[in-house]
Amino acid sequence: MTALTLLFDVLIPVIKIAAVILFPMVMVIVLIWMERRVVAFIQGRLGPNRVGFQGLLQPIADATKLFFKEDIIPREADRLLFNLSPVLVMISSLLAFAFVPLGGPFDVMGYTIDPWIARSPVGLLLVLGLSAIGVFGIIFGGWASNSKYPLMGALRSVVQVLSYEIPLGLTVLTVVFFSRSMDLVAIVNNQKDAKVWFGFLLPFSFLIFWISGIAETNRAPFDLPEAESELVAGYHTEYSGMKFAFFYIAEYAHMVLVSSLVVLLFFGGWLPPFPNVRALAFLGVLPGFVWYLIKIMFFLYLYIWIRGTLPRYRFDALIKLVWKWLVPLALLNFVIVAVAWYLL
Amino acid sequence: MAFKEIELNMGPQHPSTHGVLRLKLRVDNEVVTSVEPVIGYLHRGMEKLWESQTYAQIVPMTDRLDYLAALSNNLGYVLAVEKLMGLEVPKRAQYIRVALVELQRLASHLAWVGFMANDIGAMSVLLYAFEDREAVLDIFEAYCGARLTVHGIRIGGVPFDLDETVAGMIRRVLDETPKKLADIEKLLNDNRIWLHRTRGVGVISAVDAVDLGLTGPALRATGVPWDIRRDLPYSSYEDFEFDVPVRTGGDVYDRYLVRLEEIRQSLRIVRQALDRLPPGPHLAKVPRLLKVPPGEVFHTIEAPKGELGFYIRANGTERPERVKMKSPSFINLQSLERMSKGYLFSDVVGILGSLDIVLGEIDK
Numbered sequence: 064m065t066a067l068t069l070l071f072d073v074l075i076p077v078i079k080i081a082a083v084i085l086f087p088m089v090m091v092i093v094l095i096w097m098e099r100r101v102v103a104f105i106q107g108r109l110g111p112n113r114v115g116f117q118g119l120l121q122p123i124a125d126a127t128k129l130f131f132k133e134d135i136i137p138r139e140a141d142r143l144l145f146n147l148s149p150v151l152v153m154i155s156s157l158l159a160f161a162f163v164p165l166g167g168p169f170d171v172m173g174y175t176i177d178p179w180i181a182r183s184p185v186g187l188l189l190v191l192g193l194s195a196i197g198v199f200g201i202i203f204g205g206w207a208s209n210s211k212y213p214l215m216g217a218l219r220s221v222v223q224v225l226s227y228e229i230p231l232g233l234t235v236l237t238v239v240f241f242s243r244s245m246d247l248v249a250i251v252n253n254q255k256d257a258k259v260w261f262g263f264l265l266p267f268s269f270l271i272f273w274i275s276g277i278a279e280t281n282r283a284p285f286d287l288p289e290a291e292s293e294l295v296a297g298y299h300t301e302y303s304g305m306k307f308a309f310f311y312i313a314e315y316a317h318m319v320l321v322s323s324l325v326v327l328l329f330f331g332g333w334l335p336p337f338p339n340v341r342a343l344a345f346l347g348v349l350p351g352f353v354w355y356l357i358k359i360m361f362f363l364y365l366y367i368w369i370r371g372t373l374p375r376y377r378f379d380a381l382i383k384l385v386w387k388w389l390v391p392l393a394l395l396n397f398v399i400v401a402v403a404w405y406l407l
Numbered sequence: 408m409a410f411k412e413i414e415l416n417m418g419p420q421h422p423s424t425h426g427v428l429r430l431k432l433r434v435d436n437e438v439v440t441s442v443e444p445v446i447g448y449l450h451r452g453m454e455k456l457w458e459s460q461t462y463a464q465i466v467p468m469t470d471r472l473d474y475l476a477a478l479s480n481n482l483g484y485v486l487a488v489e490k491l492m493g494l495e496v497p498k499r500a501q502y503i504r505v506a507l508v509e510l511q512r513l514a515s516h517l518a519w520v521g522f523m524a525n526d527i528g529a530m531s532v533l534l535y536a537f538e539d540r541e542a543v544l545d546i547f548e549a550y551c552g553a554r555l556t557v558h559g560i561r562i563g564g565v566p567f568d569l570d571e572t573v574a575g576m577i578r579r580v581l582d583e584t585p586k587k588l589a590d591i592e593k594l595l596n597d598n599r600i601w602l603h604r605t606r607g608v609g610v611i612s613a614v615d616a617v618d619l620g621l622t623g624p625a626l627r628a629t630g631v632p633w634d635i636r637r638d639l640p641y642s643s644y645e646d647f648e649f650d651v652p653v654r655t656g657g658d659v660y661d662r663y664l665v666r667l668e669e670i671r672q673s674l675r676i677v678r679q680a681l682d683r684l685p686p687g688p689h690l691a692k693v694p695r696l697l698k699v700p701p702g703e704v705f706h707t708i709e710a711p712k713g714e715l716g717f718y719i720r721a722n723g724t725e726r727p728e729r730v731k732m733k734s735p736s737f738i739n740l741q742s743l744e745r746m747s748k749g750y751l752f753s754d755v756v757g758i759l760g761s762l763d764i765v766l767g768e769i770d771k
Binding site: 102105106107108211212215283284286370371372373374375376377378379380 | 524752
């Protein structure tokens, strides 16, 4: 065993682990900044532009402030669960990134590097499962606060997240039909071989997945669990300081995760666009990771755009939407895709 | 899931109770069974205080009642005093008053649309509406130097004549506002979520509305065509052409549409007032220290939020013996429970927003 291979065998996993933790964190920082700036521009304001270049360091300044804030635990709170829930929420969204590939394999000095920590034949299932664990953090947090507003927020959140998991799962299945695999890397490679992204083959799957994804992450117009005009701050009303920041960061990390999944499942992951058009072959010059980032950024922008435009759903309409529209449509979509797949 | 009915305190520190209102809600599975508004957190004892002030000193204090429509409060009080004194106000002053008060209605309704949309979650509308409102406040600033608590109307007329710069600014607002209003309407009017949150929510019948004394746009949204500007004209309102928008649904959506249409009518009135501004003085000859002859008077005007009335009892000195104010927000708030019962907890926020209350006026 030469020194070089040893270096690669030890160093590369360490770097990868660091990258996989850093990737969502950096994305969260950029996203928080982007959200505030984009919403500001939509509303004809400037948004934060003082700290760092164009206010890019504002999220870090905010986090620093939160770090030094007093950590208040309500007297009547269940201390164990109260402290545990931000951790749970955070772990669930960060852990899922371990199974999210950040790009295709590439070579460095004759050594092939896979930019993911773990590749599993059921990677997609694991990501969905891990991100769903976050709902425990929300319900524990709402319950342990021992206060009415957080409790109502938590109840809403659980009902909402669990309901929207169903159309989410049903649409994911249609992708699995085509890719014949639940391995995220294989799904992207399949789109490369098919020379068409699944989003164009399965537009309804994509739409239902995206709507459910917004609801899963509790974002506008489905941000009922934390509807500030009714529930003050929803399930994290009683949290302060870094614990509050954990909820906040986890929510944004979750957004990044859902956007990554949309890109991986429906829009070719790190593949450059228009692979069939020879005149646009130069697009392949950019490394896959850059294309991946551009696509994720596009969907994150969509999140923010929607938030700047739409009013909030009321709870009964939200549940009606999922059970009366999205679930039947997702089922129908599933059956049609299955039949089409069988006939082809 | 079966829950016991829980009591929920909304406010006085809550993002959407518009100040320091506290609502004691009883909620059964998110369905509201009773609403009890608890007021008084902003009580400053205005009415008692006025008994120790001269008539002219009271005018700026009325700015602080409904601070989103200071000029309307000024006008309501000043008209009551003038009625008691039998004072004839110059025609030019009356027209300038009408222009100012209608601009104030514009500003107040715009702020309302913004807050209301924000309560329902459409956060961008708030800033669009405030952009337009800002232009109106700029006019007030150019006219008399203040933006919010303007003190822009005096006993006997108005403090300043309407010069060309201010008139030009007003005309610019008259031209710009309809476009911006169309933007807001495009964003909300046909939005399915907005319709779902407002249509058929917080319904109150015309009979109930009259019984509870509901006034202003909220009353007109139930189908009662009562507008004091038209039905009991004051300050030369009879000279102007305008429609009184009336809708019959009595829900949050109709209150929203009535107010938007009122903005358009206000623009019409302001344009007429500018075009037909008669020559003459802008302030009647009024002694520095007013002595109002003994007697009592009650006079109401159509403020942006509804019927605003002032009752004054004078005893012949320079200070009133008693002033009582009939504030539209206070009256309108009492119909909140009738409107919210049976609807969801989330709707209370929208219904409360649709009433357009200002705590400065409720608590006085």
